[in-house]
């Protein structure tokens with residue numbers, strides 16, 4: 578079952594994000610890794626900035642979460658994390674498909690350039706990488722992230738996205 582998360586899910590979202598993010602350790606640039614990867618105050622900040630988390634639940638337990646955030650004229654998919662033991666079983670795909678039904682705006686998403694599995698996951702779902710120049714422009718326009726994270730990230734867009742948008 579896919580459902581919207583609320584404040585009661587805060588600790589579980591925190592746990593899932595930080596468990597799944599362990600995979601970044603040693604893969605993303607060392608200066609971008611921290612433990613926990615997403616501290617509670619950062620997660621709270623994201624929720625306060627209107628990142629709405631949705632969760633995939635089975636037998637009353639959340640197995641994965643994914644956030645959606647409207648920014649200016651687009652929708653961003655933010656913070657996609659599935660419990661380590663539940664990855665590669667379709668949970669992320671179902672969450673992504675569900676979130677896509679919630680907006681009629683163009684969808685953009687960003688991830689670490691080194692997270693090749695995440696790029697493949699999104700490509701499998703019809704997203705494509707934009708050029709480095711377009712990536713810089715989009716990350717500056719739609720995300721609030723430090724310059725160093727811009728350098729080390731990629732952006733994917735839906736096939737229908739036009740770079741002149």
Ligand SMILES: CC(C)(COP(=O)(O)OP(=O)(O)OC[C@H]1O[C@@H](n2cnc3c(N)ncnc32)[C@H](O)[C@@H]1OP(=O)(O)O)[C@@H](O)C(=O)NCCC(=O)NCCS
Nearest residue numbers: 597657658659664665666667668669670688694695697698
């Ligand atoms: C990326 C993620 C959200 C995808 O969710 P998921 O439930 O594992 O994905 P699905 O089962 O729906 O789709 C599986 C596809 O994703 C990709 N994929 C996901 N995890 C992978 C891994 N560990 N290794 C290789 N490919 C992987 C593959 O393309 C795979 O397709 P395949 O099984 O045909 O090879 C999840 O794996 C995750 O939490 N990863 C760690 C954190 C992360 O990278 N988050 C992305 C942040 S933007």
